[in-house]
Amino acid sequence: MTPEQIVRTFVDHFHRRGHRCAPETSLIPPPGDPVLFTTSGMHPLTPYLAGRPHPSGRRLVNVQRCLRTTDLNEVGDRTHLTVFDMLGSWSLGDYGIAQSLRWGYELLGDGFGIDPGRLHATVFGGDEQVGPDQIALETWTALGVPVELTRGENWWSNGPTGPCGPDSEIFVWTGDGAPTGTPGGDDRWMEVWNHVQMRYHRHDDGRLTPLRQSSIDTGMGLERLEMVLRGGRSVFECAGLTPWVDSVRGLWRLDEESLRVVSDHLRSAVVVLGDDVRPSTTGRGYVLRRLVRRALTTLWRDDPSRTLSELPVEPYVDTVRRFRQQAEVGRLRELLSDEERRFRGLLLRGRPVVDRCRSRGPLTEQDYRWLHDTHGLPRDLVDGLLGKGG
Structure with missing residues (x-):
């Protein structure tokens, strides 16, 4: 698939499931955002993830150009880029993580033709404040996808305080031969898609309180997905590079x-x-x-x-x-x-x-x-x- 075909397949998949397009913004974040650049598709949607009604409804999809300064020192390997396109979908207080993961599994298999046997998921395994993400674990198990439980690696936050919650990352095997090991122990497992549950607000003292609205935020790097679909060894073999x-x-x-x-x-x-x-x-x-x-x-x-x-x-x-x-x-x-x-x-x-x-x-x-x-x-x-x- 070309990048244009990948984007169209992604957007159409969510359109058929009641999502409407959220407008793309520039790399300059909205006023009040402390981050220098737009680092993910969720940044322009922060007020709506916090509970404000979005004019396009509660199910959204888009492609957003992003820049991550945190990855500058990683550039030079096979998967990291400074600027990239992020494919995103959102549920603003609508469906939950089980539905999001099932739709993601359908898109990767039916939409993009990725062999389910090349998939592996990671799921939040619990800590001192929040228990294991049992719903995500049960969803992946029912779909036949192996799961690795982690702690901090599957807890998403936008900083030391503010919205946060457990996430589930989807990895694809990029090595030769049959998949082996787990994402935590073998870098031939490459992360392609993260499904975040924004369920809590972390306060200055570390306390977690439930958000008024629980939302789902997913993000998938276009170049990494293209690398997988091309059978390439690095994102630098992709059409945009x-x-x-x-x-x-x-x-x-x-x-x-x-x-x-x-x-x-x-x-x-x-x-x-x-x-x-x-x-x-x-x-x-x-x-x-x-x-x-x-x-x-x-x-x-x-x-x-x-x-x-x-x-x-x-x-x-x-x-x-x-x-x-x-x-x-x-x-x-x-x-x-x-x-x-x-x-x-x-x-x-x-x-x-x-x-x-x-x-x-x-x-x-x-x-x-x-x-x-x-x-x-x-x-x-x-x-x-x-x-x-x-």
């Missing part, structure tokens, strides 16, 4: 991890720019700057003459289209080139400063702090491009 991977590989010789980092970060930067974020020293702009400069740091380790102006226009065009943005591609390329020029200037100014520090001996933690706070030179830049301090 290959324009970047092929362009970067065609221009520069990089090891596999570096190739993935550069491809992911440049693609992500284009999406962030397309939602009107600009590089800066704080907040969202700093995340964008970090993406661009980490990609450049990786490129310049072997050859500082490499430049983003060598990249063809096709990956930009493809990314803007796939993420349903209206940005002008020429302007996006200009913005990346401007940031590259600023970064080159920072390197020229920073190298003699770092050399003076190193002349006194190996760099200390105090040196790193001073280089960052006074000259804007982050540690990874100092170590990666300006010489390790020993």
Whole structure:
């Protein structure tokens, strides 16, 4: 299936079950949300998950572009991306977890043709405050899907306080041969879909009280699902990543991890720019700057003459289209080139400063702090491009 066919299959499945489309938002969260970027499809729906009536009803479905800064250091492996599309469905005080899991099982098997024998679920096994999720356990058992019970791994929360509750994650076997082991012990089990029960509110003192409305929030990464359906070994083989991977590989010789980092970060930067974020020293702009400069740091380790102006226009065009943005591609390329020029200037100014520090001996933690706070030179830049301090 193409990504477009996957999205259509997902949305149609829930339309037939009474869900209506919730509008997609940009990567910029709604006012009052403390998170820098939209990290999941539920973020724009937070007021409705808390009990406010949604104009489209109590059953919703959509696709939402997301960005997770928590995964930045994981990018380079086979499954993590900075920006991705999230397929989501919601029950706002309507049906419960058993119905959600049964519909999910039907979609994966009947809709996407995934062999049920390749599925494994994890379920909240209980802790000192809340007992095991017996309904989810019984639902999966009745469907013939093996279950692994966990604690914290299957407890969803939006932070130390606020809405929270048990979840059940669906994993698909991506290894060769028959499935073995469990998701907790074998990383060939890849998580594709999480079904969250928002049932509680956690208070500052750790107490849990029931929410006025119990809701279901599910999220499935489009690129991971595409990887499963293609029989691929990584998300970087998927349609939305290959324009970047092929362009970067065609221009520069990089090891596999570096190739993935550069491809992911440049693609992500284009999406962030397309939602009107600009590089800066704080907040969202700093995340964008970090993406661009980490990609450049990786490129310049072997050859500082490499430049983003060598990249063809096709990956930009493809990314803007796939993420349903209206940005002008020429302007996006200009913005990346401007940031590259600023970064080159920072390197020229920073190298003699770092050399003076190193002349006194190996760099200390105090040196790193001073280089960052006074000259804007982050540690990874100092170590990666300006010489390790020993």
